[in-house]
Amino acid sequence: MTPAGASGATVFALPTAWRPAPGSDPAPETAVVEHADLADGLGALAGICGTDLPTVLLAAHIKVLGMLGEADERCAEVADGAGVRHVTVVRAAATWQELVLRVAKAERPVAGSADEVTYGERALFTAGAEAGGERDGSDGGERAGSDGSVERPGNDEGVERPGSGGSVERPGYGLRVHADERRLTLTAVLAPPYLARLASMHREVLRAMAADPDGDALAARLDPDERRAVLGDWSTGPRLDRGAGTVVERIEAQAAATPDATAVKVAGTGITYRELDERANRIARRLAALGARPDALVGVCLRRTADLLPALLGVWKSGAGYLPLDPALPAERLRHMIDAAGCELVLTESAHLPALEPPAGGDVVLLDRERESIEALPATPLDRTTDPRSLAYVIYTSGSTGNPKGVMVEHAGLANYLLWTAETYAARGTGGSPVFSSISFDLGMPSLFAPLLTGQPVHLLPDPLDTADLGDELAAGAPYSFIKMTPGHLDLLSYDLTPDEIHSLAGLVIAAGDAFTSELARRWLEFAGPGGTPVATEYGPTEITVGNSGETLTEPPATELIPLGAPIPNTTMYVLTDRLEPVPVGVPGEVYIGGTGVARGYLDRPGLTAERFLPDPYGAPGSRLYRTGDRARWRADGSLEFLGRVDHQVKIRGFRVELGEIQARLRDHADVAEAVVIAVGPVRSRSLAAYVIPAEGTQMDATGLRDHLAAVLPAYMLPAHFVAIDQVPLTTNGKVDTRVLQGLL
Missing domain, CATH: 3.30.300.30 (ANL, C-terminal domain)
Structure with missing residues (x-):
C-alpha cells in the first residue's frame, strides 16, 4: 500500500514514461519559465482571491501535476520554512479563481511516510527569493519565454539547487520547481524531451490564468505543437472519399468484372464469382419474400460450408443486416441472441435447427431442405438501394450485466474498413485469405470479404478445425495474400511451421484481437527471415467496426507490447481524460475512437449506448466518439502504447x-x-x-x-x-x- 497524507491521498509520482531508463544515471537539467510579462494578470488573480503570487504559482503547478496523472487523489509536496507539506492535486476546479482558492485552503501538514514513492519519482515545489539575489536567467537551462518557446542554451555540469547558497548538487527529487516573482525554475531528471514539454505546460497554464481569472481551468493546457500532434497529426487518419457504395455493391461489380475467377475455395471445390453472385441473388429473393428489409436482422447459423458466403451476401442483397450465430455456441446463448435481436428470419441448415428454436411469428429458411426451390428462383439481383447508414450486421459481445450486448454496425463503417484492408492486406498478393475463425468473431471480416473486393479467393478451412491442424491446413493452401489471426494463433504457428513454411506463408500476417508481445513479433520475424512473411498489428474493438488502426512491423519495438498503430483512413484515435481532454505525451489515458467506423450503438440498450458513445468535441457536428475502456499513452515518437484495461x-x-x-x-x-x-x-x-x-x-x-x-x-x-x-x-x-x-x- 502506498502511504497516504493527511487527506488519505497518495504522494504524486511523475509519469513512468517520463522517468529515465532503468540503469541510466543522467545529470539533472533545468528549464526556466518566464512569467514577468504576465505579472499584471497573475497579480490581479491573486488580488481577487485574497492571496499572494506564490499561491497563484503553486496553483499553476498543481494544475500541471493534475494533467500528468490519472483521476485518482494525489498530493503535491510543497517546501517552505516550516518543512514539507502536502497539497491536494485539485482536478475539479472549473475556473482559475476557484483553483487558486481551493489550493490556498488545501495545504495541510504531512502525515505518514511517503517512502514507498522514491524521491526520483516525486516533485517538490518551493517559492521565494533565490539565494544570492536575482538571477539573470543565464543558467544554462531551457527557457520558456513569453512567446511560449523553449530554448536550451547548453547544459551545465551541475545544477544550482534553489536555496542552497549557490552550491551545486544533484537533487533527490525527480522534479523541483522553484518559483519567484519573475520565473519558475524547473530542475529535473527526466527522459528527453519531457523537461521541455513540462516547461511549456507551466507556461501555457500561467498564460491562461493571467488572461482570465474566470477562464476554463478544466481544459488541458498543452504546448500548441504537442496539442496539434495528439489531436491531429498522430491521432487522425487520412481523409479519403470512399464514395457511397456498400461492400456488397462493390463485390457485385467485381463479379461482373471477373465472373469466371474463383471466389471461394471450400472442401476441395471452387465457386466462381458468377456462381457466388447468382446464389446470393436467389437467397436474397427468398428472404425478401419472407419480409427481409433494411434494418431488419436475419440470423445466419452456418458453418464454413459452400453456403456461408452466398448466405451472408444474400442477406445484404435483400436489404437486411445479418446476425452471426456460431453453431458451436450453447443453445441457450443462441436463443437469447435471436430473441434479443428480434430476428424474424433465420437462415440455417437442418442439423442446427434443434439448438435455435424458430423465432415466434418468424421463419426459418433451411438451405439444405429448400435448395431446389431456391435454385429455381431468378439469378438476377433484386431492385434495391442500400443506404450506407443501414445495418450491415449485429454482433453480440460479452456483457458485464450477465447477458451479451449486440453491437450495431452500419454499411458505411464496414465499407471504409474493408476497403482499407483490401488496399493494405489483399494487395500483398493474389492468393486471397483463409477463414478459420467463428463468424461471431469480427476479427475474420477482412478474410471473408476483402479478397472478394479484389478478385481473389476466400479459402474456407474445415469446420470444426482442431487448432493442432491449423498449421498444416495453412501450409497446404499457401501462399496467401494475407492471414489475419490472434497473437495466440501466431504463437502456435511460430512453433508448428518450419522456417521455410513461415518464409513463404503469405504476403502479410496480421496479429489482432489480443495483446501482441514484442517477443512474439521478434520470433516471427527471425523465423521468416529476410524477404519472408512480414507481420503487422491491428487494433480496434467491435464497436468501431472491426479495426481502427494498424502497422506493419519492420523490427520489434522496445515496448513489451506492440503499439496500436496509426489510425486508418477517415477515423480518429485519441487518448483522453474522463472529461475528454487530451493527455500529454507519456501520460496514461483512455482510448477514444471516432470517425466513419463508430457503430450505431448497442441494440435496445439506450442507456449503455449513451454511456459509451459520446459526442465528439473534436469532430464535425453530430459526430461521436466510442469510449473503448482501453488504457494507452502516446510515446515521444508518435506511437500509441497499449497499457491494459480500465475495467474488468x-x-x-x-x-x-x-x-x-x-x-x-x-x-x-x-x-x-x-x-x-x-x-x-x-x-x-x-x-x-x-x-x-x-x-x-x-x-x-x-x-x-x-x-x-x-x-x-x-x-x-x-x-x-x-x-x-x-x-x-x-x-x-x-x-x-x-x-x-x-x-x-
Whole structure:
C-alpha cells in the first residue's frame, strides 16, 4: 500500500514514461519559465482571491501535476520554512479563481511516510527569493519565454539547487520547481524531451490564468505543437472519399468484372464469382419474400460450408443486416441472441435447427431442405438501394450485466474498413485469405470479404478445425495474400511451421484481437527471415467496426507490447481524460475512437449506448466518439502504447470477455453464494480462474460448475481453475484483492 497524507491521498509520482531508463544515471537539467510579462494578470488573480503570487504559482503547478496523472487523489509536496507539506492535486476546479482558492485552503501538514514513492519519482515545489539575489536567467537551462518557446542554451555540469547558497548538487527529487516573482525554475531528471514539454505546460497554464481569472481551468493546457500532434497529426487518419457504395455493391461489380475467377475455395471445390453472385441473388429473393428489409436482422447459423458466403451476401442483397450465430455456441446463448435481436428470419441448415428454436411469428429458411426451390428462383439481383447508414450486421459481445450486448454496425463503417484492408492486406498478393475463425468473431471480416473486393479467393478451412491442424491446413493452401489471426494463433504457428513454411506463408500476417508481445513479433520475424512473411498489428474493438488502426512491423519495438498503430483512413484515435481532454505525451489515458467506423450503438440498450458513445468535441457536428475502456499513452515518437484495461474486461484467446458475465452465470447456480472471476497467467497464455464461496451447507463441485457454465457460455469463457474460498479478499480501498486470489492457485 502506498502511504497516504493527511487527506488519505497518495504522494504524486511523475509519469513512468517520463522517468529515465532503468540503469541510466543522467545529470539533472533545468528549464526556466518566464512569467514577468504576465505579472499584471497573475497579480490581479491573486488580488481577487485574497492571496499572494506564490499561491497563484503553486496553483499553476498543481494544475500541471493534475494533467500528468490519472483521476485518482494525489498530493503535491510543497517546501517552505516550516518543512514539507502536502497539497491536494485539485482536478475539479472549473475556473482559475476557484483553483487558486481551493489550493490556498488545501495545504495541510504531512502525515505518514511517503517512502514507498522514491524521491526520483516525486516533485517538490518551493517559492521565494533565490539565494544570492536575482538571477539573470543565464543558467544554462531551457527557457520558456513569453512567446511560449523553449530554448536550451547548453547544459551545465551541475545544477544550482534553489536555496542552497549557490552550491551545486544533484537533487533527490525527480522534479523541483522553484518559483519567484519573475520565473519558475524547473530542475529535473527526466527522459528527453519531457523537461521541455513540462516547461511549456507551466507556461501555457500561467498564460491562461493571467488572461482570465474566470477562464476554463478544466481544459488541458498543452504546448500548441504537442496539442496539434495528439489531436491531429498522430491521432487522425487520412481523409479519403470512399464514395457511397456498400461492400456488397462493390463485390457485385467485381463479379461482373471477373465472373469466371474463383471466389471461394471450400472442401476441395471452387465457386466462381458468377456462381457466388447468382446464389446470393436467389437467397436474397427468398428472404425478401419472407419480409427481409433494411434494418431488419436475419440470423445466419452456418458453418464454413459452400453456403456461408452466398448466405451472408444474400442477406445484404435483400436489404437486411445479418446476425452471426456460431453453431458451436450453447443453445441457450443462441436463443437469447435471436430473441434479443428480434430476428424474424433465420437462415440455417437442418442439423442446427434443434439448438435455435424458430423465432415466434418468424421463419426459418433451411438451405439444405429448400435448395431446389431456391435454385429455381431468378439469378438476377433484386431492385434495391442500400443506404450506407443501414445495418450491415449485429454482433453480440460479452456483457458485464450477465447477458451479451449486440453491437450495431452500419454499411458505411464496414465499407471504409474493408476497403482499407483490401488496399493494405489483399494487395500483398493474389492468393486471397483463409477463414478459420467463428463468424461471431469480427476479427475474420477482412478474410471473408476483402479478397472478394479484389478478385481473389476466400479459402474456407474445415469446420470444426482442431487448432493442432491449423498449421498444416495453412501450409497446404499457401501462399496467401494475407492471414489475419490472434497473437495466440501466431504463437502456435511460430512453433508448428518450419522456417521455410513461415518464409513463404503469405504476403502479410496480421496479429489482432489480443495483446501482441514484442517477443512474439521478434520470433516471427527471425523465423521468416529476410524477404519472408512480414507481420503487422491491428487494433480496434467491435464497436468501431472491426479495426481502427494498424502497422506493419519492420523490427520489434522496445515496448513489451506492440503499439496500436496509426489510425486508418477517415477515423480518429485519441487518448483522453474522463472529461475528454487530451493527455500529454507519456501520460496514461483512455482510448477514444471516432470517425466513419463508430457503430450505431448497442441494440435496445439506450442507456449503455449513451454511456459509451459520446459526442465528439473534436469532430464535425453530430459526430461521436466510442469510449473503448482501453488504457494507452502516446510515446515521444508518435506511437500509441497499449497499457491494459480500465475495467474488468479481458481478452482470452483473442475473444473479448466481460468477467461480470461469467460471475453472473456462476451466481445463478444454487450451490454458489458468491463468485469472483479473474484473468491469470502471462499475456500469451492467459486463462480464467473462478473463486467460489459455496452456498451454506454445500461444497464446491468444480465439474458441476464447469458443466453449468458450458451449457450457457462459449468455451473461451469457461474458467480453467475453480477455487473454493471462505470470503472475497479486499484491498484497503474495498476492491477485490486480485493478488491474494492469484496466490491461492
